[in-house]
Amino acid sequence: MMRGECVYLQVMVQMYMKGWDSRTLAEKSGMPYTSMRRKLRGMTPLHLEEARRIQEALDCGMSLDMLFARRDHAA
Numbered sequence: 001m002m003r004g005e006c007v008y009l010q011v012m013v014q015m016y017m018k019g020w021d022s023r024t025l026a027e028k029s030g031m032p033y034t035s036m037r038r039k040l041r042g043m044t045p046l047h048l049e050e051a052r053r054i055q056e057a058l059d060c061g062m063s064l065d066m067l068f069a070r071r072d073h074a075a
Contacts, residue, residue: 007042009071013056028057042070 026036038044
């Protein structure tokens with residue numbers, strides 16, 4: 001995986017389908033942009049309440065487990 005990539009593939013897919021970037025997702029979920037970038041890149045931990053806010057903003061009907069499955073843990 002390249003440095004700086006989002007580690008949550010399904011979050012990336014959902015953002016792409018909505019035409020959003022990480023700045024838009026941060027705004028929609030009420031999080032600071034720099035925090036959002038770090039969390040999506042796996043640089044800082046993503047807490048449950050933050051994950052729920054992102055899930056709600058994306059409004060995609062996916063479970064937290066599915067939405068936040070990490071790419072870097074794939075076999």
